[in-house]
Amino acid sequence: MTPGSTFALRRRLLRASIASPALLLAPPLLAGEGSPAGTFDAVVGHTPFDGIPIFASVAAAIAAAPITGGKPFRILVTRGRWHEKLVVDKPDIHLVGEDRTASVLTFDAAAGMARPDGEPWGTWGCASVTVRAPGFRATNLTIENAFDYVGNLAAPKFEPIGPNGAQAVALMLDAGSDRAMFERVDVIGHQDTLFVDAGRSFFRDCRISGSVDFIFGGGNALFEQCELHSRFRPGKERQGYVAVPCTPSAQPYGLTFVRCRLTRDAAIPDDSVALGRAWRPGRTFPDGKYGDPDAVGAAVYLDCWMDAQVDGRGWDEMGYTARDGKRVMLQPGDARLFEHASSGPGAYRSASRRTLPRDRIAAYARERVLDGWVPI
Template structure:
């Protein structure tokens, strides 16, 4: 049985951004990324970097500031710290916002990047939107992990390389027809609400993770091989607060795989429990009870038959390998189909009414 979900795009602020044809030269733009030579593809003030274009946006804007991203690789690390910044690409595959940083690599300040400093694009303001472009972290995780002495650890010295982070201050972010590319920790929706439609997200370990509320609709979630490890990965690692009724919700998405990804080698997810400081020490905070649901999703045969699995955290006794089981999180599914669909005994099966209600919770915040 397939769950019918109403299309709420018409009620979203700036919904025109999601309509095909918006990226045409006839639309009005406030800025264009352009290096020349020749005439820019749209009539608007030109900027040689996305950071410069964002700096030109009003500090407290109340309507979209539209930036046209022309074809090219725009290599920079960018912070969106102003509301209503909207990016529209000229070409989904060829309008590329890119940066190379990985947790274990050395940053310009001489320190390791660490996971939380690696994102190519940080969003720290509400009502951001992006359409018809690519956001990538250019770090080649597979090549790095495959060479002797490469980055393999799961701490601050590992191959984590974030493409997009929805950071504190982000809310009501919207993405349509966007490719989000990396290898580990690709997409970090850590704050606010967000909507992803017809997007592609690629990665291997925990490549969609964080504490935010995000709805993925009609997206492709593509797992990449990780031959240096026994398994090829985990799709999600949510750290949802128990105060939030839902975390990540995937509706009518396709869970696909790159060549070389082994059968049954990718878990739907595992629960991430970050540590907090308490009077009696620093350890995994029990308020983080990750939440994810896959609803009406097609799954290829790389999905592990168990569906969900455990993840370690620092226990109250200081043990850094205390295991948090999926039964202690909020993992669920409804109407899984495809070669990888199974009983998924470690996740809860939703009723149709529960699945519908879960989706509406995220939509109501957008």
């Protein structure tokens, strides 16, 4: 096939997807995405389209969306590595990738790196994509933080712990986010990959990869049929931690994993990854700064398959600064960390791996976890 005919074919496929996204994208698992009315309002790419505005960046396409929302503003992200630090602060933005692995939203900021004003980004500021508005949706694409975490292990530039270290968030759901939905999305990072810190969110058929605390935060996030993939950390005995919630005590749901698979890089040894640990982040109070006593993390694994990297003890403790300034370890038993019907080589049982009581299983039905929101 000649270069010209390849270009023409790709253009015809993209145009066909405007009339019927199912011709281009994998069949959707949730209703609505492939409906005949599901046309695009903008295209991010380099090929002109009749009647559809085209933009050279994702940020420019988002800027063109109405500020009021009310209906989805659907943006087709064509193949390419779109190196942008994105903040979505308009409601009802829907990003649809042309190709799940080739339509990549990427940036490479770590918490310890300097912002343009010279101050460090910090964990709360380093995300490649930050969502601060309701109704966001991403389908069939990749979101990554490309910071060289392994290179930093070999030649450290940042502190291994603390708010301005090697954390490198790919996706953050920040204050203002609610009803955020992700389907067939890869979220790639190492330390602190996915920061779900606000609102309700739903992930289905996604792949989240990382090492240290790579799914964390205080939001209410439901993961169905997702892959939680642990990445190798050279020279580290404890390879990582999967779920690290800081759920407020009054919030019944935190990080909920249903029929997910916990997988690993081939180099990761057995019994080297914890299911997670409860996080008590430092906050400023009238009497000082210390670990938030109201953060009583909630994380539950339901019917999940676990490879042998999962430690037989399940959960780890995690340190925080107490009100009196002393360093205290928050024990798994002092948080809401449970599992039910785990399977696979990593599904061991021990006193530290609490099973969810049978009379509480029904409480984790999708409609109850999402408090009446029906993702469509």
